[in-house]
Amino acid sequence: MKSEPKIDVYTRVADKIVADLEQGVRPWAKPWKADNATARITLPVRANGIPYRGINVLLLWSEALEKGHRSNRLMTFKQAIELGANVRKGEHGSLVEYANTVTKIDANDDGEVTEHDIAFMNGYLVFNVEQIG
Numbered sequence: 041m042k043s044e045p046k047i048d049v050y051t052r053v054a055d056k057i058v059a060d061l062e063q064g065v066r067p068w069a070k071p072w073k074a075d076n077a078t079a080r081i082t083l084p085v086r087a088n089g090i091p092y093r094g095i096n097v098l099l100l101w102s103e104a105l106e107k108g109h110r111s112n113r114l115m116t117f118k119q120a121i122e123l124g125a126n127v128r129k130g131e132h133g134s135l136v137e138y139a140n141t142v143t144k145i146d147a148n149d150d151g152e153v154t155e156h157d158i159a160f161m162n163g164y165l166v167f168n169v170e171q172i173g
Contacts, residue, residue: 087115133165
């Protein structure tokens with residue numbers, strides 16, 4: 041069985057924004073102008089209540105409007121399982137990006153140690169609580 045090539049997070053984020061723009065959606069615009077956003081608009085939050093930040097807010101607002109979700113709470117598949125729940129069959133998660141740095145320590149032949157910070161971005165999927173049963 042052939043596995044699909046892994047698409048990096050940068051590409052997925054850019055593709056989502058471009059797709060929204062091609063449909064006439066400005067992902068940075070106020071989302072409460074949409075017909076299905078009649079409830080109070082709040083920041084998307086993790087299962088622990090901490091709000092998402094940065095591009096994740098725009099991506100998750102866009103996904104919520106597209107899918108008609110009214111709840112702003114999201115969690116991973118693993119978090120749903122830990123709560124004794126399941127993600128409903130056929131549901132698709134929303135991409136969330138995570139950026140950070142790691143410090144790489146190198147030593148040359150003379151024993152000199154140098155540190156280099158390496159930035160990275162990773163992504164994972166979250167599900168709106170309305171997708172969990």
